[in-house]
Amino acid sequence: MDGTLVDTEPYWMRAETELVASYGGVWTHDDCMLLVGSGLWNSASILQARGVDMDADAIVQWLTDRVQEQLAEHGIPWRPGSRELLAELKTAGIPTALVTMSVKRMALQIAELIDFAAFDLIIAGDMVANSKPHPEPYLTAAAALGVDPEHCIAIEDSAPGITSAVAAGTIAVAVPHQIDLPESAEYTRWSTLDGRTLEHVSALYRARLAEIELDLTPTRTLQP
Structure with missing residues (x-):
């Protein structure tokens, strides 16, 4: 958030x-x-x-x-592109969760100020035993959505947040804001959400599905 x-x-x-x-x-x-x-x-x-x-x-x-x-x-000081991407995801019927270390009452205030029903659920800092960078917040959100974490895309701006998302096994996207986040093989780095669309998110998910399919493909060995 x-x-x-x-x-x-x-x-x-x-x-x-x-x-x-x-x-x-x-x-x-x-x-x-x-x-x-x-x-x-x-x-x-x-x-x-x-x-x-x-x-x-x-x-x-x-x-x-x-x-x-x-x-x-x-009022809400939106980050560039965030509202537009969130609205497109909701229009497409993709379940969304707000995973924040702010307390629930503040997360609810933000959600209520948005002019559409932005989130299916909220996981806040006072709803988990371990805060980010622990994976619990994202594992809890995935379980509540009824999906495996590896089929979730988590978008984060901080080191504790991206560490939590990676540790939970999500498809993690780093969008640095106050503190720079380096390039990494563990996550995708976008400089901004401005201009990012459902197609960009879908491409990340298709890449993860391809990785899963490769992992499930049995290794063929040559017989003498």
Whole structure:
């Protein structure tokens, strides 16, 4: 969600900076980068180490409230091409899941602000025991959709997110935003979703099906 579908990372950064400053600390842009893609409770422990004297649940609630306030004020800041691709997938009847480490109430707020029924289900950070980069979020989403992870395409913008998607066995697509992600044999890298269509997504899936078919093809051996 954050950084892939919508550009809410600046909202999170503003909230983190305000919270640390309220305890007399300084929170830099580099500090903000440490938390991109991380689970909120992991982020809370880092903020505690920087002097925020609140328990983890209180930090998560404060940050979420502050970001939701900004969303209510400014609306959804879509990432280029994300809404268009999502709408095309929905029109084609392809099941979709929102897999985010934001808490469920914020994910629901985003989903409700979209002008069409964008997602069949939501898996949020407070719905899993292990946050990204653990594969649990994507494994949970695939199970809820009733499909094998290797038949799912996961689109991510962060290192924890793409690691989670790869570990779950999905067809992973990296679309870097705040932090660059290098080329890798483990995933496909797109510089943007702008101009990406159902056909591009389908091509990735056809390539995976070809790989599966090759893996299932028995090796022929020459008989003497």
